[in-house]
Structures are given as C-alpha cells and as structure tokens.
Amino acid sequence: MEENKEIKKILVIEDEHFIGELYTRALNNAGYQVKVIADGVEALSEAQKDYYDIILLDLMIPNLTGIEVLNILRDTTKTPHLKAKIIITTNLEQREDVKAEIEKKADGYIIKAELTPMELVEFLNKIKL
C-alpha cells in the first residue's frame, strides 16, 4: 500500500461543465487529485508546468483545439519536459488522418459516452505511470 500514498495528479481539459463535475467526483473518490480547465490556451500552459501524471484531453475545447494542444505538448521544442500520459477523451468520431495523428502522439483514447466515470477510473488505473 506504500506506493499508493503518492497522490496521482490529473488535469482534465474539458469544457462541458457537468462532465468535469462527474469526472472530478469519481477521480477524487478514487484518490486522484484533479484540476479541470475548460479553455484550450489556459489548459496548455497548465499542462506545460509538467506537474501532472495524466492529462485527459477533450478535442473540442475553446480557443485551441485538442489536436493543437496535443501537437504542442508533443513538440519537444515547445514542451521540453512532460511526464504526463495524454489520454484523449472525446465523443467525436475522427477522420482517418486525425485518427492516425492521435495514435502516433497520444497514450490513450476513450469515447466518453462509452464509459461511466467509474469505468473511466478503472481505465486510468490500467495506465502504467
């Protein structure tokens, strides 16, 4: 149980307020520390602090698209250090080319409507940090 003492930090980039609320509740209950940010630009600079273990990234967010955020976070000239695993959380079906881009750069991908918040927690627990 020793290793569980370190609290994992999750950044939820999500502009649907209620989804943020549900995820925060479930993740807090599972012992994660959670911060939700809806705005793309704001979320990007928060993510670049390299503070988080996991970043949940919605693709439709204001001011920057999720793909843009993903690209910048994976560009070592713009984000030299990032330990966080990036999990795309979306309800949008992607075009094939975008899908390929995501498969190359993200560490995981979920369709939000397919998972309840508890199932999301189970999913995140499988990620080796």
Next chain:
Amino acid sequence: MDNFQKYLNGFRLRLFFSLILENLISVGLIYLIFSYLNIGLGKTLIVAFLMSLVLSLITSLILSKSLTFPTKQLQQAVLRLTPSNNQPVSAPDTNKLSLGKELVSNLISQIYQISAVASKSADEIERTKYDLTKDFMANSIPLPIFVLDTNENIKFANKTAAKYLGMDVSDLINKNIYSILDMSFPNNNTFDAWLNNAKQNTANSSNQWERVKLNIRDQHPALYFDLSAYYNITSPEGYCTIITIFDHTKQYSQDDQSISFVALTVHELRTPLTLLKGYIEVFNQEFKGKLNPEMDSFLDKMRASSDQLTAFVNNILNVARVDNDQMELKLQKENWNEVLNQAIDTIDLRARVRGISLQREIANNIPLVGVDRLSIQEVILNLIDNAIKYSADSKIIKIKSHINGEGLVETTVQDFGRGIPESIISNLFTKFYRDHHNRSQVGGTGLGLYLSKAIIDAHQGNIWVHSKEGEGSTFGFTILPFDKLSQEQKKLSNDELVRSAHGWIKNHSYYRR
C-alpha cells in the same frame, strides 16, 4: 582525270573517228564513181550525196546506240528505285559498258545511296508523325493515363496523369505503379488481384473499379476516382496494361462528409448520454439498496436504457461506415469465451429489466479466434437485442457456441418469441427492414441485422436465421479460428495498440523509445 572527262574524251574520240571514217569513205566513193563511171560531175555529186546519206544513217545508227547506252543504264537505275513505278525493271549492268563505265557505275551507286537516304527519312517522317499523333492524343485527353510494362513499371504517363499526382512526367517513367499509386479499393476485387488473374489468362481483359481511394503522401486530402484498366496479352513492345483514371474526388469526398454529418449527430447524442450515464452511476452508488425495490428497478431500467441508446448510436456510426466503405476491422487473436461472455454481460441488465434470462451454453474447447473484438461484440449485442425485442412473453434466450463440423466457431442466439414469417426472412439482413406486422409493437430501426451481416462478412463468416412462426427464431453466425485466417488477414492484426472495449492504451509508448 575525272570520270566525266574520261567519258567526254571517249565520246569525242568515237565521234571523231566515225566522222573521219565516214568522210573518207564518201571521198573515196566520189573518186571511184567519177573515175570509173564517167557520168559527169552533176550526176556524180547526186550519187555521192545519196551514198553519203546512207553511210551517215548507218554510222549514226551504230554510234547512237553505243553513245546512249550509259544514259540507258542510268535510266534503268532510276526507274528501279522510283516508288511509283510498278513495271519490273532489270538491274543495270555496268560490265556491258564500253564507254563511261566508271562514270555510270559511280552515278548509279550514288543514285542508290540517295534513294536509301530518302526512303529512310520517309520512314522517319512517318514514325515521327505517328509519335506526335500518339503524344498529342494522349496529352489532349483530359484523363490521367498510365501505360505499364509486364513488371508494372510505368512506360508512359500523359501530362494529365502527372498533373493529377502533382508530379512531373519524368518522375513517373520507369517507376513501379504501386509505388506511385497507393490505392485502396472498397473490397477484395483490387487492381493487382485482377492483373495477376489477367496475366494467367490467355485472352485480353479489361475491368472497371468504382470509388477507389488514392492515398497521397504528406497528408494531402485523399483523391477518389473510378478506375479502368485494359490488359493486352500480346503486349506490343512490352506495353501490356493501360490504366485510365476518372476522377470523382468532389463527388465521393462529399459522401465522405456525409459521415462527418453522422459523426456530428453522434457527437451531439453522445454528450448528453455521457452525462446521463454518469449521473445514473452516481445514483446507483449512492442510493442502490437504500431505496425501495421498485425504485431500484427503475434505476436499473434507466441504466439499461442508456446502454441501449449507446449501442444504437454506435450502430448508426457503423452503418455510415459500412455504407461509405470505411469500416476497417483489425482481426486479432482472441479468446472467444471471454469475448462472448463480456458481450453477454454488457446486455444482461437490458434482458433482466425485461424479466428475461440469458442462458449460456458455451463449449470450453473453442480455439483462439481471429476477430475484431469491438465489432464482433456489436454483432452479439445486436442479435441478443433483437431476441429481447421479439421475445414477447417468453422469458428465456439461449446463447450457444461450439466448433461445428467444418471446424468453424458457430454461435447462435435463440429466442422463443413470435418468430418470423417465412415470406420476409430473405429481407431481414437488408437496411431498414423490419417486420411490418410487428412495427407497432416492437421498437428498433432495422439497422442491427444489416450491420451484423456486414461485420460477419468482413470476418469471412456466415450469418443466418431459422425461424418458425409462434415458436421463435435462431440467429447464428460463424467465425474463423485464428489459425484459419489467411496470412494477409493476420498481417492486419499486427497492432501495437491494446484496444479495450471502449478505447485504447498504448502498449509501448511512441515517445518512450
């Protein structure tokens, strides 16, 4: 001394001696007539004149033949080489010449040379004209055209083809067609499959394909076209295959955007669905067991309904994919018991809230199968969902799976409901088809079986139904054990992502390498 001078001298000499001889004979004759006949000067002159006339005639007859013989030889040479001359002409023989032999031989050989050059340039002009016509035609046709040799290397590409691909013609020549055209076909009937087949046949063949997608490097939007190809068995100069492209990018990519309309609709449905599922879960966690049994069952029904809606949304999306030939399955080695049981678990609640129990009879000797886990689970869900809808008052659905006589994995879903009239069974697997008699009593869109058939087809399996009115229906399908998959299909299964039911996590991160 050149040949002409020699000829001229010979000519002069002959003429000179002939005239001298003739004059001498004439003078001699006049003298003889005058001395011996004594007929007087006047008459003598008349006789001498007549005789010299005869002599001149004889001399000129003899001389003219030998003097004009060289000209005749030249004429023969020229006539022999004149293309429009149809009369047979014998070859000149310069050995017969006594006068101007060198000159005429020389001239004749020069005539032969000129003629050879002329006929060669005529050939060349003809060929150039042909090349120009061919190039002109190929380049003025506003369709991309490629001509391939027997190794599928490009031997000719018109300017339109180069422009279509954003390349120069010189970039295309001698390249292998498959390295230039990265084409995706809607089904197994691909260009290379046809060509390999055509090569084994002994007759010329041609074929057309629709909705071919051309993947272009550098993330350009894909091009879409219809393709026509002609294979010529005799392959003149090795040019055996001609490919023509009929671009339909505008039209077909619009169809592509119709899936993005579907995608948008699905997105709008999914967002409230995410919330609904989330809050139902919160209620379940907080209140399950604390409410009265009726309220508990309401919670279950809410959860079952949101699951059903989720499944329906996925059906819409997948039908759009099937219709756009964009359904991509990745067949992987899977444990069938596990895949099947997981799917049944997912829909168990939906059955339970309707008082139906799902009975499983799954053999434990089923080998590893080659399936696309998510898609095949959708088939199972659709079949069980149908069985639930058509169960009427019966409370049991049997799900069985075993290895059949052909070594295939056979799975059946049997309900004991109202059954399906024989007249409509053949239409069941078509899109939007539903039993009209039952429409008012049973929900559903008729997408499920259409989709299931497409998915099973893609797994190279079979799907079928046995039904008897009043006794119920059995839907069944087969899939292949992994070992029976073709090498090609196995290659597709080589995937570095571990896909779980509703998303994926990277097996070994791209960035950790």
